Amino acid sequence: MDESAPLKILIADDSDSDRLILKTLLKRLGHMVVDAANGHEAVALFQSETPDIVLLDALMPSMDGMEAARHIKKLAGERLVPLIFITSLTEPEDLAGCLEAGGDGFLSKPYNRVMIKAKINAFNRMRLMHQALSDQRDLMHERNRQLLKEQHIARGVFDNVAHTGCLNAPNIRFHASPLSVFSGDVLFASPRPAGGMLVFAGDFTGHGLPAAIGAMPVAESFYGMAGKGFNGADILREINQKLVRILPKDMFCCGAMVEVDFALNQLNIWNGGLPDMWLMRSPTERYSLPSRHLPLGILGPDQFKADMETVRSRPGDRLLLMTDGVLECSDSEGQLFGEQGVRRAIENAGLSRHPFDALMSEIQRFTGQHKFGDDLTLCCLEMVDEAGQAALPDAVELSTLAGPTQWRCDYELQGSTLGEFNPLPLLLHICMEVPGLRRRSGEVYTLLSELYNNALEHGVLQLPSEWKYTPEGFDRYYSERAKRLSRVDGHYIRFSFHHDLTALGGRLRVVCEDSGEGFDFQNHPVLQATEMAQSGPRYGGRGLALIKRLAKTVQFDKKGSRVDVVYEWFF
Amino acid sequence: MPIETHRSHDGRSLTIKIEGRFDFSTHQAFRDAYEHGGRDVSGYVVDLSDATYLDSSALGMLLLLRDHAGGDSADIVIQNCNNDVRKILTISNFEQLFTIR
Numbered sequence: 001m002d003e004s005a006p007l008k009i010l011i012a013d014d015s016d017s018d019r020l021i022l023k024t025l026l027k028r029l030g031h032m033v034v035d036a037a038n039g040h041e042a043v044a045l046f047q048s049e050t051p052d053i054v055l056l057d058a059l060m061p062s063m064d065g066m067e068a069a070r071h072i073k074k075l076a077g078e079r080l081v082p083l084i085f086i087t088s089l090t091e092p093e094d095l096a097g098c099l100e101a102g103g104d105g106f107l108s109k110p111y112n113r114v115m116i117k118a119k120i121n122a123f124n125r126m127r128l129m130h131q132a133l134s135d136q137r138d139l140m141h142e143r144n145r146q147l148l149k150e151q152h153i154a155r156g157v158f159d160n161v162a163h164t165g166c167l168n169a170p171n172i173r174f175h176a177s178p179l180s181v182f183s184g185d186v187l188f189a190s191p192r193p194a195g196g197m198l199v200f201a202g203d204f205t206g207h208g209l210p211a212a213i214g215a216m217p218v219a220e221s222f223y224g225m226a227g228k229g230f231n232g233a234d235i236l237r238e239i240n241q242k243l244v245r246i247l248p249k250d251m252f253c254c255g256a257m258v259e260v261d262f263a264l265n266q267l268n269i270w271n272g273g274l275p276d277m278w279l280m281r282s283p284t285e286r287y288s289l290p291s292r293h294l295p296l297g298i299l300g301p302d303q304f305k306a307d308m309e310t311v312r313s314r315p316g317d318r319l320l321l322m323t324d325g326v327l328e329c330s331d332s333e334g335q336l337f338g339e340q341g342v343r344r345a346i347e348n349a350g351l352s353r354h355p356f357d358a359l360m361s362e363i364q365r366f367t368g369q370h371k372f373g374d375d376l377t378l379c380c381l382e383m384v385d386e387a388g389q390a391a392l393p394d395a396v397e398l399s400t401l402a403g404p405t406q407w408r409c410d411y412e413l414q415g416s417t418l419g420e421f422n423p424l425p426l427l428l429h430i431c432m433e434v435p436g437l438r439r440r441s442g443e444v445y446t447l448l449s450e451l452y453n454n455a456l457e458h459g460v461l462q463l464p465s466e467w468k469y470t471p472e473g474f475d476r477y478y479s480e481r482a483k484r485l486s487r488v489d490g491h492y493i494r495f496s497f498h499h500d501l502t503a504l505g506g507r508l509r510v511v512c513e514d515s516g517e518g519f520d521f522q523n524h525p526v527l528q529a530t531e532m533a534q535s536g537p538r539y540g541g542r543g544l545a546l547i548k549r550l551a552k553t554v555q556f557d558k559k560g561s562r563v564d565v566v567y568e569w570f571f
Numbered sequence: 572m573p574i575e576t577h578r579s580h581d582g583r584s585l586t587i588k589i590e591g592r593f594d595f596s597t598h599q600a601f602r603d604a605y606e607h608g609g610r611d612v613s614g615y616v617v618d619l620s621d622a623t624y625l626d627s628s629a630l631g632m633l634l635l636l637r638d639h640a641g642g643d644s645a646d647i648v649i650q651n652c653n654n655d656v657r658k659i660l661t662i663s664n665f666e667q668l669f670t671i672r
Contacts (some may be wrong), residue, residue: 206628250631251637254663273663294664298634303643324627324662 007124008032012042013086014060022055022086022111029117039063052083053123055107056202058087058098066101067298073102077117080130082123109462130280156214162219165189166197167379173356182209183375185323190226193428193445196262196426200225201274201379202255203323204295214253214297217242228425229445230260232268233306238298240304243297252297256321259308262384262545263542265291267319268308268547272296275327275339278320279311283350287311310478317383318355320346325376326359327369337366356380385398403435405501418460419485424449428493434499436506436569444508447550447567451512452493457481459516459561462493490516505570507552511562518560574600582611588618593629593656601632604638615640620651625659637668648672 009031016037023033034049036042046054054072059063069083085098088109088354095106104126107119132241167174167189176187179370184204191197200222204211218239225235236257243253254273261267271277272293280286293305322342329337342359349358359378409430415422428445432438457463461484467473496511524544547565548554555564574597575588585608589597605615615636619625637645648670652660660671 203627205631250635252634254627254630275662287573291662294667297667377586 003121003125003128006030006032007052007120008034009053009055010034010036010042010045010049011055011086012036012039012060012065013057014038015057015295018057018109022116025111025113026118026120029120031041031120039065039068039071042068043075046072046075046081052127052535053120054081054083056083056103057085058085058089058094066097067165069101069103081126082127082537084119084123091198116564131333154209155213158216158219161216161223162186162188163223165223165426166191169197171200171377171382171384172478174377175356175360176377176379183325184208184215185325185375185377186215186218187377187379189224190223192226192259192441193229194449195442195446195551197258197260197322198222198232199258199260199321199379199381199383200235200255201321201323201377202253203274203325203375203377204253205251210251214243214247214251217246218253218296220530225425229259229428229449230425231422232257232270233308234422234425236270236306237301237304240296240299241301244300247297252295254324256293257308257447258319258321258381260381260383265313265315267311267313267383269319270306270308272432275322275324275342277322278342278346278355279284280318280320280346280355281314281316283347286346312474313383315383315385319381319383320355320359321381323375323377325571326363326378329376333369337363341366354380370480370553387495403432405499405506407497407499410494411497412492414492415489418456418491423495424452427452427497430497431499431508434506434508436571437499440569443550444567446546447510447565448495450493450547451510451563451565453562454516454543454547455512455516458519459514460488462491462516502568505568506568508569510565510567512565513558513562516561517564518556518558521556521560574604576592576608578602578609578612582609584607584614584616586616586618588621590621592624592626593619593622593625593632594624595628598628598632602635607638614646615648617647617649618651619649619653619656622656622665623653625656630659630663630665633665633669 009026010035011019011022011026012020014037019037023035026033027131034051036045039170041061042054042056043063045051056068060068065087067086069085072081072083082104083102084105084107085103086107086109087098089098097108104123105119106381107116159180161338165188165472166172167187169189171423172189172553173189176185178429181204184206186200186202186204189197189199200218201258202215202218204214205241209214221238221242225238252273254275256274257270258277267279269277270293271289271291273291273295276291277289278286279289289309289311292309326342327336327338329341331337341362345359345362346355348362356378411423411427413421424445427448428441430439431444431448437444459466461481463477463481463484467477467480492515494513498509500507551565552568553564553566556562557564573590575590577586578584579586585605587604587608589601616671617633617636633647633649637647640647641662649654650661652671657671660666665671
């Protein structure tokens with residue numbers, strides 16, 4: 001803004017001669033002048049001409065200067081229009097009255113050219129400064145409004161990608177800040193195609209947009225892969241690799257993955273940098289599951305370890321996971337809630353209280369607040385009967401006749417690949433091209449995974465399922481499994497698919513053959529039973545029972561190392 | 572100054588000592604410390620004896636130092652941590668990347 005630019009000045013004086021003198025004087029100084037002979041006119045001109053500065057005679061007929069000043073200041077609102085009284089008054093009370101009416105200063109009569117010029121310039125500087133500040137403030141408001149609007153939209157996009165999945169399932173309780181996008185915490189849960197759930201909690205370093213941007217690919221990988229049947233370790237590897245690639249060196253994501261198998265009553269967990277998880281069985285029996293890995297986004301794919309720890313559970317067990325916002329809650333004196341706080345809360349929970357409620361109310365009591373910081377995430381998962389599980393959302397209904405209907409496919413895994421690669425997502429993907437099968441993805445996945453696991457664990461690896469009956473055997477089973485997986489040279493598992501249409505729908509035939517020694521299928525209790533009965537607490541045979549229940553026919557041959565299953569679907 | 576550096580007699584090792592809170596506010600000073608530490612420095616010691624607190628952005632800074640010092644081949648010792656600081660390093664399993672003593 002130019003300080004020397006000509007101003008539009010409103011003058012009001014009831015004396016024609018005085019007005020003329022002042023007007024001439026101001027014009028010579030280079031300004032534009034509008035003039036009024038009384039207060040009424042002055043107010044009207046102020047509205048129509050929006051002058052930059054107003055010079056008012058204090059004493060005028062038909063609305064005096066004071067009254068006019070009040071009106072003008074009201075009309076000007078936030079705008080600073082310097083208002084200078086021209087007066088011959090000298091009494092302090094009178095002068096004070098002028099200021100109280102909204103005047104910013106005085107010019108005394110008779111006029112002095114030098115004084116008028118100096119006053120006008122001084123008030124103009126004030127006006128310009130005020131203008132500049134208001135403009136900056138308005139700009140800041142506008143920018144802020146725009147930023148909030150953008151964040152709101154970004155939040156909407158984020159929510160579509162990083163939706164809460166099945167966090168509203170009846171066996172899950174959780175607290176996540178509504179502003180968590182911009183705090184860097186994430187919490188996801190997804191049902192698995194073959195039953196069970198995957199839960200992921202994460203905490204990005206830093207806050208705001210960078211953290212939110214990192215969270216997007218994590219959400220996409222998690223939900224995309226979980227829905228396709230990938231296991232927790234596969235998803236962790238993918239997330240880690242993505243984060244290493246996209247995040248700056250000093251950013252990473254502390255996280256925990258939990259694979260929940262309700263049918264086997266088993267949890268597979270991985271904790272990289274989050275506080276201890278707690279498995280709670282009863283008020284006195286509980287286990288902490290500490291972080292054993294580096295956070296995600298630090299190690300390259302060759303060094304990253306996604307091995308999950310297997311934990312046996314019982315129906316009613318509860319698993320508590322949290323981000324470090326819980327430990328970093330502080331009381332009024334700045335003391336941290338810490339691990340002791342968590343321990344205290346769950347120890348005091350007793351029988352009657354849900355540990356989630358106990359912990360939440362202990363945090364509230366400790367901090368003295370009912371609202372928490374943005375980066376506090378807490379999730380409690382209960383082991384329940386599979387029957388109570390949230391089902392996968394129905395796949396989009398498609399015409400049953402679209403897609404491939406008559407096809408054949410052979411797929412064989414060999415040697416060390418058996419120990420390194422999970423073929424189920426790929427196999428499921430092939431089958432899901434058939435719309436009629438897509439509507440039954442859970443059943444197809446269960447069928448394939450049971451066939452594959454039987455072929456791998458009992459066929460190729462020759463692990464006796466009896467081991468899994470006891471806690472000691474259970475550990476032995478899994479350590480032996482890992483050991484034997486490193487010695488699978490020369491072994492294979494072969495899947496042959498054949499799909500065809502029938503009058504009422506379609507038929508998928510799956511032949512699964514492995515290089516193992518087979519088993520005595522003639523005398524196997526599950527295969528003997530005509531009426532399908534669940535084999536109680538026994539784990540062995542559970543897979544077979546499932547396959548038999550889902551398939552139309554199941555036939556073993558080659559001493560039990562080859563199984564031929566026919567699965568039918570209907571329009 | 573919350574960050575002090577000194578080099579060993581042979582000039583091969585640079586010690587960075589942090590006082591008070593090791594968090595985002597020390598970002599620039601910490602970075603300057605190792606970037607201007609000298610050319611023939613081959614090993615780093617991060618002395619946390621006077622550090623009272625360490626947050627996740629400090630962990631990020633340690634990762635930056637590790638990258639600067641050669642990534643997987645970096646020779647970095649983190650020493651004299653108090654219990655709270657040690658706990659944070661342990662939860663994140665940073666002993667897999669740094670020598671902590």
